[in-house]
Amino acid sequence: MRLLIADDEENLAQALKAVLEDAGYNCDVCFDGKSAIRLISQEIYDGLILDIMMPEKNGYEVLSIIRKKKIDIPVLLLSALNEVDDKVQGFDLGANDYLSKPFSTKELIARIKVMLKENIVDDSYLQFQDILLNKKEETLSCKNIKYQLSKYECSILSLLIRSELNRVPVWLVIEKVWQNKVDVDVKTVSLYVSYVNRKLKALDSKAYIKFDEENIELCVNI
Structure with a gap:
């Protein structure tokens, strides 16, 4: 916490x-x-x-x-x-x-x-634009198509959707998603962001994650 x-x-x-x-x-x-x-x-x-x-x-x-x-x-x-x-x-x-x-x-x-x-409420379902994240089942849906996520992919998307600006610093991703494991670094975050982006693309979603070494941001293709 x-x-x-x-x-x-x-x-x-x-x-x-x-x-x-x-x-x-x-x-x-x-x-x-x-x-x-x-x-x-x-x-x-x-x-x-x-x-x-x-x-x-x-x-x-x-x-x-x-x-x-x-x-x-x-x-x-x-x-x-x-x-x-x-x-x-x-x-x-x-x-x-x-x-x-x-x-x-x-x-x-x-x-x-x-x-x-x-303050704990049932936030099993989180929505952003045309995607729906089911945290309990760790699935991502768009246009009636569903993909299974890993727990790390699910946690990354959850952080981004919950963030007011849909943007979080990489160090916070490492802290929240991986609990500051010593073998996790920026490259690890980049790798998992690429996994999520592949699934978003396969779902034909307008959403995608923009990555740099300091921040990741959930964006929308217009």
């Missing part, structure tokens, strides 16, 4: 990163609202730990913007503001949970576990 921690108290953010990584999560940190919006829009995270009182954009503004962009990442708000109206405002904007400062790290971890578990 990959989390983003957005808090302008840098010492606290780094301390939370250390605690959560000890609990088994991969964490990135940022210290202002604009950076949080940029990272959430560009990267794939499983959850956002979001402070309210931040520069550039406060937590409420960040939450409002990402929900308007239809980014459904689970969000836990952190704040020293603990009045009922503050919590109601957060939930009205789309927060999944709210934790008042100061808090215990044990409670934070427990709330994150519950939040991420509750």
Whole structure:
């Protein structure tokens, strides 16, 4: 599970990163609202730990913007503001949970576990343009024709379809699809992208994956 921690108290953010990584999560940190919006829009995270009182954009503004962009990442708000109206405002904007400062790290971890578990939905089917990905069966369909995928091919397509921009960095593919195996590199990703592209072509789909050494992107032939 990959989390983003957005808090302008840098010492606290780094301390939370250390605690959560000890609990088994991969964490990135940022210290202002604009950076949080940029990272959430560009990267794939499983959850956002979001402070309210931040520069550039406060937590409420960040939450409002990402929900308007239809980014459904689970969000836990952190704040020293603990009045009922503050919590109601957060939930009205789309927060999944709210934790008042100061808090215990044990409670934070427990709330994150519950939040991420509750966010699990049946996303067995993912669609992009004229293709339908069945994650459970690991099949790819287009125009009533179906191809079987390997688990790596399926995972690559799933990452791309779920990404807001349909683009992910190669290092994230290696992390998410291969769990950072030491023998996996850019050439491995390139090879599996070529496998997927062959199947997309065989299905006569308009979709294809563009590859360079930094990013892969799901595109459409016009």
